[in-house]
Amino acid sequence: MMTPPTTNASADIAIPEAHPNYRHTKIIATIGPATDSEEMLGRLIQSGVDVMRLNMAHGTGQWVQEIVARVRRVSKQVGRDVAMMIDVKGPExxxxxxxxxxxxxxxxxxxxxxxxxxxxxxxxxxxxxxxxxxxxxxxxxxxxxxxxxxxxxxxxxxxxxxxxxxxxxxxxxxxxxxxxLPGVEVKLPSLTEKDKDDLRAGVEAGIDFVALSFVRRAADVDALRDFLRELGSPARIIAKIEEQAGVRNMKNIIRCSDAIMVARGDLGIEIDFHRLPLVQTELVQACQAEGKPVIIATHLLESMISSPIPTRAEISDVCNAVREQADAVMLSGETTTGSYPVESVEVLKHILRSTEPSVSSQLNDRIKLIEPKDKMLRSSAILAQDLGQSGILVFTRSGFLAYTLGALRPRGVPIFAFTDIEPIYRQMLLPWGVEPFLMEFSDDPEVTIRNALERLRNNKWCPSGAWLGVITNALAHEKIIDTLQLRRVP
The missing domain is CATH 2.40.33.10 (PK beta-barrel domain-like)
Known part of the structure; x- marks a missing residue:
């Protein structure tokens, strides 16, 4: 199974036919003065960045609209899409x-x-x-x-x-x-007026994710969701855990969020710094139990703001995030004001490629699978791993199947997720191991499956003859049933 030269989340990673080495961990890069030109955006996209972050602590609504439009334009030019995240400043x-x-x-x-x-x-x-x-x-x-x-x-x-x-x-x-104020639960609103103005601009521009700063309780996330609903936005919410109240309430926050960011900058100030790695592990495992994506952020390659190579400790830090099986790792200053933004992405890729094959292929056993369809997804992951040189093909209009499969963590198994809804397509760029595709669906499920298989073959994602587990609906005696099929790439 070979990765094509230009497509989505792992477009840069080849999958050798004998030893699959598929990049599961996603890369998020923050746009700033060092990277906001069309040339630099194109280089970042081609280097393998999956999600672009806009830090609104240093941005305006007009800037958001300009940058989102620029990124979309560059994506079309280079033939590879990325998702857009707006990180609101929050109460400070x-x-x-x-x-x-x-x-x-x-x-x-x-x-x-x-x-x-x-x-x-x-x-x-x-x-x-x-x-x-x-x-x-x-x-x-x-x-x-x-x-x-x-x-x-x-x-x-x-x-x-x-x-x-x-x-x-x-x-x-x-x-x-x-x-x-360590340990103090401050009485500030979760969304400031600036946040609301920035969100209005972001929604108009078509953002895919909103990162909410200083989340203290589940109600903070609910307030943002209500505001996005009023704006008619389908954007998913990433709750940033960066103070003690957020750590205390992590389970409720995780349940009502779409993803979590371990924001280690302020979090490392709010708690005893020597406990930070332990809290990070606790947050990652709590997210895995709920089947929610988790992002590790801040200081991953901080020295590369001014140095062309990282420190050994930074390499180990990123390696640890991969071994914990975080969904994504994020660059901040490295790509906003740093002297080596593209090199930082390349370093991340090398660490991910080296580390991921060493991670256990055991599926995530923390996640609670209650519905029969969830258990069918687990069966598809086991099947694909047993087959070897295989993958899982799903069709979704909500992203649920892709997010759940990513949460199961089937190492070495690409999750090919097809949708005909553009926002869902970009939102599937975040979860672990998911490779999304935008394609029109036919009224005939068989035609849709065949078109997807041909696209995977033609784009060199899968060679002819490869076996894939296919999750789809089928019509049987006028009833729609969920199916797990074993299909061969034509």
């Missing part, structure tokens, strides 16, 4: 602007003021904070982390509008620095 607590950077030494006092008038009311240094409930949400002795955790403060005293802190870690405080 930040310090206000300062006239000049403030140098703070250990033992200094820093006042965090929710009213600007209080900043100069005391001889000690003060800055504004954009969270009015800060004095009510933190207690004396609590830890406050500033500037992505680089500066550590301890709360000494609280009054109605000001939190007085002792500096525990020296540093320089600039304008609008991010604040983390």
């Amino acid at each position: 607590i930040r310090t206000g602007p300062v006239d000049a950077p403030i140098t703070l030494a250990v033992g200094d006092t820093l006042r965090l003021c929710v009213r600007e008038a209080d900043v100069s009311a005391d001889a000690s240094v003060g800055v504004t904070v954009n969270y009015p409930d800060l004095p009510r949400d933190v207690g004396v002795g609590a830890t406050v982390l500033v500037d992505s955790g680089l500066m550590r403060l301890r709360v000494l005293e609280i009054d109605e509008f000001t939190v007085h802190c002792e500096v525990l870690t020296a540093g320089t405080l600039g304008s609008r620095r991010h604040i983390n």
